[in-house]
Amino acid sequence: MKNYIIKRLLFIIPMLVGISCILFVVMHLAPGDPTSMRYGLNPEVSESARANFNRMYDLDKPIPVQYWRWIKRFFTMDFGKSMIDDRPVIEKIMTRLPATILLQAVSLLVVFCIAIPIGVISAVKRNSLFDRVMTIVVFIGYAAPAFWLALVLIFLFGFKMQLFPVSGMTPWYTAYLDEGAKIKDLLWHLVLPVTVTAIGSLASLSRYSRSSMIEVMGENYVLTARAKGLPEKRVILNHVLRNALLPIVTVLGLTLPVLISGSFILETIFAWPGMGRLGYEAIMNYDYPVVMGVGVIATVLTLLGIFLSDITYALVDPRIRFNK
Amino acid sequence: MNRRITFGITIIIILALVAIFASFVATHDPLELDLSLEGRLQGPSPEHFFGTDNLGRDVFSRMVYGTRISLSVGFIAVFISMVIGLFLGGVSGYFGGWVDSLIMRIVEVMYCFPTFFLIMMVITFLGANIVNVMVVIGLTSWAGLCRLVRAEFLTLRERDFVHSAKVQGVSDMRIIFRHILPNAMAPVYVSATLSVGGAILVESALSFLGLGVQVPTPSWGNILTAGKNYIDYAWWLTFFPGVAILITVLSFNLIGEGLREKLDPKLSESR
Numbered sequence: 001m002k003n004y005i006i007k008r009l010l011f012i013i014p015m016l017v018g019i020s021c022i023l024f025v026v027m028h029l030a031p032g033d034p035t036s037m038r039y040g041l042n043p044e045v046s047e048s049a050r051a052n053f054n055r056m057y058d059l060d061k062p063i064p065v066q067y068w069r070w071i072k073r074f075f076t077m078d079f080g081k082s083m084i085d086d087r088p089v090i091e092k093i094m095t096r097l098p099a100t101i102l103l104q105a106v107s108l109l110v111v112f113c114i115a116i117p118i119g120v121i122s123a124v125k126r127n128s129l130f131d132r133v134m135t136i137v138v139f140i141g142y143a144a145p146a147f148w149l150a151l152v153l154i155f156l157f158g159f160k161m162q163l164f165p166v167s168g169m170t171p172w173y174t175a176y177l178d179e180g181a182k183i184k185d186l187l188w189h190l191v192l193p194v195t196v197t198a199i200g201s202l203a204s205l206s207r208y209s210r211s212s213m214i215e216v217m218g219e220n221y222v223l224t225a226r227a228k229g230l231p232e233k234r235v236i237l238n239h240v241l242r243n244a245l246l247p248i249v250t251v252l253g254l255t256l257p258v259l260i261s262g263s264f265i266l267e268t269i270f271a272w273p274g275m276g277r278l279g280y281e282a283i284m285n286y287d288y289p290v291v292m293g294v295g296v297i298a299t300v301l302t303l304l305g306i307f308l309s310d311i312t313y314a315l316v317d318p319r320i321r322f323n324k
Numbered sequence: 325m326n327r328r329i330t331f332g333i334t335i336i337i338i339l340a341l342v343a344i345f346a347s348f349v350a351t352h353d354p355l356e357l358d359l360s361l362e363g364r365l366q367g368p369s370p371e372h373f374f375g376t377d378n379l380g381r382d383v384f385s386r387m388v389y390g391t392r393i394s395l396s397v398g399f400i401a402v403f404i405s406m407v408i409g410l411f412l413g414g415v416s417g418y419f420g421g422w423v424d425s426l427i428m429r430i431v432e433v434m435y436c437f438p439t440f441f442l443i444m445m446v447i448t449f450l451g452a453n454i455v456n457v458m459v460v461i462g463l464t465s466w467a468g469l470c471r472l473v474r475a476e477f478l479t480l481r482e483r484d485f486v487h488s489a490k491v492q493g494v495s496d497m498r499i500i501f502r503h504i505l506p507n508a509m510a511p512v513y514v515s516a517t518l519s520v521g522g523a524i525l526v527e528s529a530l531s532f533l534g535l536g537v538q539v540p541t542p543s544w545g546n547i548l549t550a551g552k553n554y555i556d557y558a559w560w561l562t563f564f565p566g567v568a569i570l571i572t573v574l575s576f577n578l579i580g581e582g583l584r585e586k587l588d589p590k591l592s593e594s595r
Contacts, residue, residue: 018433023442030449139581143573145525147532148548148566155555155562207581261440265529279441280533283448291445298438306436 001314008310012303016296017071023295024067027288034083034286035059057083057288070292079296080289082282089293093275097297099169100267100274104259106190107197111255115202116248119209123244124236126214134206142203146262150196150269157192164191167271193270197262201255208251212244219243246317253309257302329582335575343391352382354389354542365558375560377550383560386542387568393543394524394572397458401523402516404462409469410512414500416470417477427470434467443526447535454537457530461523469515476508514584521576528569544569 035053039045054060057080058069073080079089118138122131158166165171169189174182216222217240225239226232263276271277279294281287342349351373358364358380366376374383416427446460480486481504489499530536531545539546544565551561 014429015433015436018429019437022433022437023445026442026446027449030446031451139574139577140570143521143525143577144570145528145532145566145573147529148562148569151548151552151555151562152566155559159556257436257438260438264438264440264444265533268533280444283445286449295438295441295445298441299436302436302438 004314005311008307012300012307015303016299019299020071020074020292020296021067023292024070025063027291028063028066033059034288074296079293082290083287084285084290089289092278092290093293093297096273096275096278099272100263100276101301103190103193103197103267103272103274104256104263107194107201107259108252108255110194110198111201111205114198115205116209116245118202119206120213120236120241120244122206122210123213123217138203138206141199144199146196146200147265147269149199150192150266153192153195154269165189166192169273193266193272196266197259200262201258204258205248205251205255209244209248212247213240216240216244246313249309249313249316251309252312253306256305260298260302326582326586328578329586332575332577332579332582335571336579339391339395339572339575342388343395346388346392350382350385350388352385354381354386355540357381365554365561367558368560374564375558377547377561378554378558383547383564386547387544387565390542390544390547390565390568393454393537393541394527394569397454397461397527398520398524398572398576400458401461401465401527402519404459405466405469405519406512406516408463409466410473410505412466413470413473414477414505414508417474418481418496418500418504424474428474431467431470434464437464439464440526440529443530444533444535447530452530452535452538454541457527457536461526465519465523469512469519472511472515473508476511477504480504480507510587514580514587517576517580517583521573521580524569524573524576 034057035050039050039053051060058066061069070080077090079093081088082092115138118134122134125131154166157163165188170182170186174185177185222235222239225235230239260276263274264280265276266272267274267276268280275294275297278290279298282290282294358376360380363380364376364378366372366380368375372382372384374387377383377386412427412431416424443460443464447456450456450460477500486499486503489503494503527536527543528545528548531543532549534546534549536545537543539550548562548565548569551558551565555562
């Protein structure tokens with residue numbers, strides 16, 4: 001088990017190097033550059049000032065040299081400074097990261113708590129009214145564009161009913177609230193973004209647990225359990241559910257990249273002060289160091305998620321451990 | 325025929341017809357402006373089925389033309405990703421060894437990539453237009469397909485017909501593409517159908533961020549984006565394009581799921 005963990009952890013490093021390399025090269029090969037974005041055709045800015053700016057961010061060097069310098073600093077956790085406000089990139093990301101993690105963790109929790117029961121009940125009562133209705137519901141949720149769903153919810157619950165706040169996480173007035181009220185306000189702000197995220201990711205998890213349950217229900221040991229006269233409830237909960245839920249752990253790892261990808265657009269709509277919005281703003285401003293930083297941190301989060309789900313899977317299913 | 329597949333295919337055929345005959349279906353010129361006070365932001369009426377937008381353009385006609393964008397982005401992006409996925413997956417599964425390890429490492433990198441971030445970045449820097457959107461979505465979405473094809477090849481390459489082809493001296497590339505590939509296509513169709521829906525969603529999300537098809541060319545995504553500023557008094561601007569995207573994606577997903585159930589006897593035995 002220890003070897004397995006070490007192997008998986010070591011695997012993260014080449015992945016990071018590969019992904020950061022692609023990001024870096026694509027970013028620098030693409031037309032348009034921060035210098036002209038910043039100064040444009042402004043005649044007031046002299047050639048030497050432009051050259052100075054280029055030198056400051058290594059933009060005057062060939063791309064391989066730039067990448068080498070970047071990756072050397074990267075291993076000391078130094079992502080350079082933002083071109084927009086000169087703050088260290090790592091500091092900018094770290095102030096935004098908790099908001100993203102909070103949103104994703106709550107969404108993931110909500111998705112798991114709703115999707116698994118839906119899948120289990122659908123499998124047990126296959127082709128029942130519940131199964132058919134839920135199939136349609138999760139499919140519609142999956143097909144609905146997240147940003148559109150967000151707009152509809154903002155319109156209905158924000159503008160029309162004025163039930164939930166439509167943007168931001170901690171407005172100015174939270175500074176004057178006591179601890180309990182702060183948490184309540186935060187949860188209040190989480191409702192709409194979490195709902196949108198959850199609706200979008202319900203489908204894959206609930207369908208997966210449904211088909212996994214159905215598959216296990218066809219196994220011989222389930223037949224045995226029924227044949228020896230166990231009550232149906234025990235067969236489902238103790239024999240089927242336990243075995244069916246095993247592979248679902250891996251879906252967690254696959255859901256994470258989707259959630260993180262989704263955060264770039266959702267955080268922009270809900271003005272959520274997270275890393276996704278930071279990344280969007282950085283791209284729009286050609287802020288190279290921040291773009292790299294956000295890309296790499298998003299990848300690290302994804303890789304850690306996959307790592308954790310692999311480890312959990314190995315923990316719950318001994319066959320994996322012995323095979324590798 | 326499975327009911328889901330029938331439903332999905334019907335909708336897709338209707339949409340395809342609308343896209344092809346857009347100039348006959350549209351009731352107005354999608355680019356015709358009417359900047360008079362009465363002409364702008366009209367609600368749905370017999371004259372303008374889905375109302376008019378902030379520049380007085382007919383939303384129904386714009387959406388009819390937008391169908392072309394969504395469908396072509398969906399199909400072409402998936403076509404690109406299929407070409408890459410089939411080729412790399414086939415080569416990887418057939419040859420094995422270091423070729424396989426190399427390709428699988430690349431696939432793993434693609435899997436863990438924050439894909440939407442990469443797409444956003446490339447489109448912003450390369451310039452937002454429909455060709456870039458299709459190509460970039462295609463280039464970033466082949467990893468799943470590649471894995472699928474490889475898995476099929478791993479089992480198929482041990483079969484007798486492959487051995488007999490080898491003995492006859494058929495070239496490797498011919499064995500891969502003429503002998504094995506046709507037998508590996510079933511799960512590919514499922515995955516590709518589902519990907520079309522995904523590609524349409526990504527395109528609309530990009531349009532929403534202003535990175536998709538540029539105005540005045542109508543696309544469902546950019547009609548929606550223009551409408552979001554008027555959401556509190558012109559709901560039809562955001563409602564109809566959103567529903568159109570939803571129904572289209574839903575149709576592709578239903579076809580894909582229906583096909584999957586047909587192919588996997590475990591899921592469909594009691595039907």
